[in-house]
Amino acid sequence: MPPTRQSTAALPLTPAVFLILLALADGDAHGYRIRAAVIERSSGAVALDPGSLYRLIARLSDDGLIAEAPARRRAEGDDERRRYYRLTPVGRRLLKAETARMEELVAVSRSKMAKRARPVQG
Numbered sequence: 001m002p003p004t005r006q007s008t009a010a011l012p013l014t015p016a017v018f019l020i021l022l023a024l025a026d027g028d029a030h031g032y033r034i035r036a037a038v039i040e041r042s043s044g045a046v047a048l049d050p051g052s053l054y055r056l057i058a059r060l061s062d063d064g065l066i067a068e069a070p071a072r073r074r075a076e077g078d079d080e081r082r083r084y085y086r087l088t089p090v091g092r093r094l095l096k097a098e099t100a101r102m103e104e105l106v107a108v109s110r111s112k113m114a115k116r117a118r119p120v121q122g
Helices: 015-025 031-041 050-062 089-117
Strands: 066-068 084-087
Touching (some): 015 031, 015 050, 015 066, 015 084, 015 089, 031 050, 050 066
């Protein structure tokens, strides 16, 4: 389904929000796993402290982009207080729209850079 006007109204996303949504595109995850994915995918450039992460999770949940995943069977040793989150359909559409927006920017940039790199014919 293509992005809707409503789903693209929030663009561009901040790097932290984009990386959180991207982490959840892999499947349900709890806060620590989301945080680790954000740090890894940004090579440490986006290192959310737990307070910032959970404030963003609450905001994304309030905005309908993510939701708490239904109760799941806990693995042995898994903390029963741990909450898992997942992308909602709206969150997935917004992530796709932002990815497409960034791809377009990269394509324009590459095109411009290629034109500048060509020797001038004279």
